[in-house]
Amino acid sequence: MIHYKTSDEVQLIKNSAEILGKAHGEVAKHVKEGVKTSYLDKIAEEFIRDHQGVPTFKGYNGFPASLCISVNEVVVHGFPSGYVLKDGDIISIDCGVFHQGFHSDCAYTYPVGEVSPQVLSLLKTTKESLYLGIEQAVFGNRIGDIGHAIQKFVEAKGYTIVRELVGHGLGKSLHEAPEVPNYGKKGSGQKLNDGVVIAIEPMVNLGTRNVVQERDGWTIRTADRKPSAHYEHTIAIFEDRTEILTTHQYIEENFKF
Template identity: 90%
Template sequence: MIHYKTSEEVQLIKESAQILGKAHGEIAKEVKVGVKTSYLDKIAEEFIRDHGGIPSFKGYGGFPASLCISVNEVVVHGFPSDYVLKDGDIISIDCGVFHQGFHSDSAYTYPVGEVSPKVLSLLKDTKASLYLGIEKATSGNRVGDVGHTIQKYVEAKGYTVVRELVGHGVGKSLHEAPEIPNYGKRGSGPLLKDGMVIAIEPMVNLGTRNVVQERDGWTIRTADRKPSAHFEHTIAIFEDRTEILTTHQYIEENFKF
C-alpha cells in the first residue's frame, strides 16, 4: 500500500534530509586516498546523532553500520571496514536519517584520486540519469516513465542497469511502496500522485548488468567485477511540482569532480 504524505509530513522528511545532506558534506571532506572506510562511517554516525537524528541503516535487518560503503565493483550494501581507499578507486556512500518519525535516503559516488576517464564518465552519466529520472517523476506520470528514461539514457551510453535492486517509497518506514525500478516501459507501473515521497537511485554498471550477493548476505557486486556507480535522491511529488528533498549541495561544496 502506498502511503501518501501531507505537506506537514513532507516538511518533516525535508528536515530529516537536511541532517542527511550535511552528514554527507562532512563525509565528503574526508573521501581521499589513505582513509579507512570505517572512519567515514564513524563521522556519519557521530554527526547524525549529534544533530538529533538516528542512522536509518544501522540495525536495519541486522545491517551493522550507519553507511553502506560500496567500493569499485560493489554496487550497493557494502560494509565499512579497515579497507583503505586507494588512488583510482570509486566509492558509493549511501546513508539514511530517521528524525521526527520519518526517514530520508540519499547516495553519492566519488572518484578517489585519479580515476580512468571511462570510469569518471560512468559516474557523471549515472548522476545525470538520476536528474533525468526526477524530471519524469511528476504527478500524472507513471513509475515506468521514470525507469524508462534512466534506462534509455544509460544504455545509449553503453552501460547497463541493475535490475535486482530498485528505488522505493520513503516515509515512516525506510522502504515503502512503490518500488521504483531504473528500467521499464513508458506508461507502465503505479501512477505518480500528489503526496508520494520516493527515492530514485540509478545503479549503473560499466560491464554486465548481472550481480551476485556475497556470503555476508548484504554486499552486492557486479558479476564481472567491473565498476558500478550509484546516485540517489528522496523526492516529493505534488500536484503542480516535484521537489528534491535531499541535497548533494554540501557534498559538492567540499568535493568536485
C-alpha cells in the same frame, strides 16, 4: 499500499534530509587516499546523532553500520571496514537518517584520486540519469516513465542497469510502496499522485548488468567485477511540482570532480 504524505509530513522528511545532506557533506571532506572506510562511517554516525537524528541503516535487518560503503565493483550494501581508499578507487556512500518520525535516503559516488576517463564517464552518466529520472517523476506520470528515462539514457551510453535492486517509497518506514525500477516502459506502472514520496536511485554498471550477493548476506557486487556507480535522491511529488528533498549541495561544496 502507498502511504500518501501530507505537506506537513513532507516537511518532516525534508528536515530529516537536511541532517542527512550535512552528514554527507562532512563525510565528503574525508573521501581521499589513505582513509579507512570505517572512519567515514564514524564521522557520519557522530554527526547524525549530534544533530538529534538516528542513522537509519544501523541495525536495519541486522546491518552493522550507519553507511553503506561500496567500493569499485560493489554496487550497494557494502560494509565499512579497515579497507584503505587508494588512488583510482570509486566509492559509493549511501546513508539514511531517521528524525521526527520520518526517514530520508541519499547516495553519492566519488572518484578517489586519478580515476580512468572511462570510469569517470560512468559516474557522470549515472548522476545525470538520476536527474533525468526525476524530470519524469511528476504528477500524472507513471513509475515506468522514470525507469524508461534512466534506462534509455544509460544504455545509449553503453552501460547497463542493475535490475535486481530498485528505488522505493519511504516515510515512516525506510522501504515503502511503490518500488521504483531504473528500467521500464513509458506509461506503465503505478500512477504518480499528490503526496507520493520516493527514492530514485540508479545503479549503473560499466560491464554486464548481472550482480551477485556475497556470503555476508548484504554486499552486492557486479558479476564481472567491473565498477558500478550509484546516486540517489528522495523526492516528493505534488500536483503542481516535484521537490527534491535530499541534497548533494554539501557534498559538492567539499568535493569537486
